[in-house]
Amino acid sequence: MAALQWSEELALDLPQMDHTHQEFVALLQAVESADDVALIGAWEDLVAHTDAHFAQEDRWMQATRFAAGNCHSTQHQVVLKIMREGTDRARQGELHVLREMAAELAVWFPQHTDAMDASLAQHLRRVGF
Numbered sequence: 001m002a003a004l005q006w007s008e009e010l011a012l013d014l015p016q017m018d019h020t021h022q023e024f025v026a027l028l029q030a031v032e033s034a035d036d037v038a039l040i041g042a043w044e045d046l047v048a049h050t051d052a053h054f055a056q057e058d059r060w061m062q063a064t065r066f067a068a069g070n071c072h073s074t075q076h077q078v079v080l081k082i083m084r085e086g087t088d089r090a091r092q093g094e095l096h097v098l099r100e101m102a103a104e105l106a107v108w109f110p111q112h113t114d115a116m117d118a119s120l121a122q123h124l125r126r127v128g129f
Contacts, residue, residue, distance in 0.1 A: 010109075
């Protein structure tokens with residue numbers, strides 16, 4: 001069983017954001033269940049999705065003037081940097097790093113959704129975006 005499952009507790013009542021988050025959870029599950037042969041590919045799919053996911057949220061924040069210079073965008077940058085470092089280490093044979101990162105992402109994601117994305121979703125609804 002995957003460490004993180006999609007549930008309505010993760011939903012933010014913003015369909016485009018919720019759909020992207022559901023995809024993130026599914027890709028994270030694919031990483032968690034991948035064997036060693038498929039692990040790096042599954043991880044790279046997750047990183048690519050996460051890059052696009054975070055970029056979209058960052059564009060929304062910029063377009064609606066949501067807390068310029070906010071820690072939400074900074075957190076996106078840090079998480080992506082760490083994920084890319086994980087890719088590099090896995091390519092050098094340290095597959096266990098990706099498994100550890102996936103477990104940490106399963107803990108981090110609901111917290112990020114609740115603390116950061118919920119505020120963004122509320123803001124987007126308020127400005128009619």
